[in-house]
Amino acid sequence: EVQLVESGGGLVQPGRSLRLSCAASGFTFDDYAMHWVRQAPGKGLEWVSGISWNSGSIGYADSVKGRFTISRDNAKNSLYLQMNSLRAEDTALYYCAKDKVRDYVVGSFDYWGQGTLVTVSS
Amino acid sequence: DIQMTQSPSSLSASVGDRVTITCQASQDISNYLNWYQQKPGKAPKLLIYDASNLETGVPSRFSGSGSGTDFTFTISSLQPEDIATYYCQQYDNLPPGGFTFGPGTKVDIK
Numbered sequence: 001e002v003q004l005v006e007s008g009g010g011l012v013q014p015g016r017s018l019r020l021s022c023a024a025s026g027f028t029f030d031d032y033a034m035h036w037v038r039q040a041p042g043k044g045l046e047w048v049s050g051i052s053w054n055s056g057s058i059g060y061a062d063s064v065k066g067r068f069t070i071s072r073d074n075a076k077n078s079l080y081l082q083m084n085s086l087r088a089e090d091t092a093l094y095y096c097a098k099d100k101v102r103d104y105v106v107g108s109f110d111y112w113g114q115g116t117l118v119t120v121s122s
Numbered sequence: 123d124i125q126m127t128q129s130p131s132s133l134s135a136s137v138g139d140r141v142t143i144t145c146q147a148s149q150d151i152s153n154y155l156n157w158y159q160q161k162p163g164k165a166p167k168l169l170i171y172d173a174s175n176l177e178t179g180v181p182s183r184f185s186g187s188g189s190g191t192d193f194t195f196t197i198s199s200l201q202p203e204d205i206a207t208y209y210c211q212q213y214d215n216l217p218p219g220g221f222t223f224g225p226g227t228k229v230d231i232k
Contacts, residue, residue: 045226
């Protein structure tokens with residue numbers, strides 16, 4: 001059974017940093033691209049960042065480019081999101097999501113974690 | 123960037139009704155479109171991929187169609203458990219630089 005478990009969320013002041021983690025199990029982690037998708041309270045879904053299986057291809061939404069860094073450790077079956085210079089508008093539930101197609105960054109998310117809440121406020 | 127619109131933003135229908143949601147892309151995305159269902163307090167769930175393919179385990183009352191810029195999502199016979207918000211999402215914008223979601227359609231029972 002595929003499981004994605006996010007952690008690392010919390011309350012942080014504007015301008016500070018936070019690192020999210022996603023622990024994956026139930027599938028061959030290093031065969032698939034992985035993504036972060038966020039949802040502000042009461043709002044819709046926003047893709048944040050994605051990374052290919054070998055970290056060779058990485059992309060970011062314009063809203064986080066230059067502030068967030070995605071990475072993965074295939075030996076630990078883990079995905080990360082380093083978030084710097086946080087803003088109030090980054091407040092959201094952050095989901096880790098698995099890409100559907102093996103070996104490629106497709107952008108279809110077939111499994112999701114339950115999310116970790118990040119609140120940016122002074 | 124590719125923008126996605128959905129209509130309606132919300133709808134109320136009776137159990138057994140046929141429900142249709144439309145999604146429009148700001149440019150041609152071929153069939154690179156997914157549909158997700160999100161129930162309150164839950165993570166989204168992939169229902170339809172490549173515009174018209176049913177994800178494994180998803181009931182056959184759900185279907186999708188379309189290509190290019192105009193897409194349709196249909197629930198053939200609305201069930202109480204279908205109460206959710208439905209999102210379309212394009213994945214044409216490669217290499218990874220933007221996979222955009224529509225604003226969502228909230229479906230309620232009348």
